Amino acid sequence: MASGKLLRLLVQSGASGDSNAFKSATEQLIKEERAKQHNLLANDLERILYGDRVSPNTSAHNILPQAPIDKESGVALIDIKQANRSINELILEKRTFEVIENVLEEHRREDVLRSYGMMPAEKILFFGPPGCGKTLSAEAIAYELNRPLAIVRLDSLVSSFLGETAANLRKIFDFIEKHKLVVLFDEFDALGKERDDGSEHGELRRVVNAVLQMMDSYDGKSLIVAATNHEQILDSAIWRRFDELVEFPLLSKNQLQSLLQLKLRGVRRDFDLDDPELNSMFYGNSPAIIERIIRRAIKRMILKQNEFLTIRILKNAFELENRK
Known part of the structure; x- marks a missing residue:
């Protein structure tokens, strides 16, 4: 968690529109988080602050x-x-x-x-x-x-x-x-x-x-x-x-549920993730194959202008994968 002093400086500089002070405060925050080994957060903040440009303080590696x-x-x-x-x-x-x-x-x-x-x-x-x-x-x-x-x-x-x-x-x-x-x-x-x-x-x-x-x-x-x-x-x-x-073994049933939840996050669908038909289709397949099938099915849903992803669309994508 950032210090109270640093948070106040961030809010003050943002509210006043002082871009230089805001950038300086954010760079201090990134430095603090990296020192705490919160690299994921620090990386995200750098991308937000600099976009695709490299930070001037980026380390040599x-x-x-x-x-x-x-x-x-x-x-x-x-x-x-x-x-x-x-x-x-x-x-x-x-x-x-x-x-x-x-x-x-x-x-x-x-x-x-x-x-x-x-x-x-x-x-x-x-x-x-x-x-x-x-x-x-x-x-x-x-x-x-x-x-x-x-x-x-x-x-x-x-x-x-x-x-x-x-x-x-x-x-x-x-x-x-x-x-x-x-x-x-x-x-x-x-x-x-x-x-x-x-x-x-x-x-x-x-x-x-x-x-x-x-x-x-x-x-x-x-x-x-x-x-x-x-x-x-x-x-x-x-x-x-x-x-x-x-x-790296194949996924268990619980891990399969976690993978489906991750890959179908934000996708409108007309089935539950614990649907037996869904599990019997994917269980025993590698995560890479499952991700490829889901990606192909979502593309079909978009191009066919379907409102929801269905088991049938997933089955069609699964069959195409098996033919390969």
């Missing part, structure tokens, strides 16, 4: 750095962007959500941990079926920690030239050690596949060895998040390199 490139193709090895999805958009199993909250608290109170000779988690592995929130959770972590999200591009990282993949990995790790980012290695199984798999050639085994060595020696500023849909094919040695292992 909010300025997007120049990504390293592949020597042969000249393509960037990492896509770097500002995160826009918050933790409020996550519908996850309770234990999964708790681990993410714990990681956020460790980084927000890093100074306390360091005072006891301990460090926050810096390497996390997300695993589970596709579409269950792994990528969204990485973005939410970046948003809550007020850091850019850096997504490693496997298409440019994995080179056709012998030895270049390991060299590209070295570039990435050197880069993320210097900058305060949340780094997502999506489809991490492509880099950490079991080395005893007889179908793989020597180059990919060397890549796994390089990943293990770089993970062991990593001591940088970035938080690394690796995500995989195929944890069963990861090399057994990979698992020990992570500080946290976070499973």
Whole structure:
């Protein structure tokens, strides 16, 4: 909660139309909230105050750095962007959500941990079926920690030239050690596949060895998040390199209700969220598929000029998804 003095200054400057005083008071408020680790509120206030412009007081890690490139193709090895999805958009199993909250608290109170000779988690592995929130959770972590999200591009990282993949990995790790980012290695199984798999050639085994060595020696500023849909094919040695292992299972019935409530918020409909027909249609599907079906159904409702979203419209969208 802002101090009484600051609130009075905000109201006085707003009522008198003094834009400079209002801006100054709001910037003080943002600073106070960020000091309290209320980053979500601080980010929202900055967007309201500055719009799409960058705050003059924005810290250095909010300025997007120049990504390293592949020597042969000249393509960037990492896509770097500002995160826009918050933790409020996550519908996850309770234990999964708790681990993410714990990681956020460790980084927000890093100074306390360091005072006891301990460090926050810096390497996390997300695993589970596709579409269950792994990528969204990485973005939410970046948003809550007020850091850019850096997504490693496997298409440019994995080179056709012998030895270049390991060299590209070295570039990435050197880069993320210097900058305060949340780094997502999506489809991490492509880099950490079991080395005893007889179908793989020597180059990919060397890549796994390089990943293990770089993970062991990593001591940088970035938080690394690796995500995989195929944890069963990861090399057994990979698992020990992570500080946290976070499973993303399919939604329970209660979580399905929460997701439907979130995605249908503000949509006029002629059914209840606990309708058995609705639950039987969606249960067992990933959140990504459910969101896609709902989005398609709402578009149909708008274009057909229907006043309400109906189960029938959702069923049609569901059938289209199944045909795909």
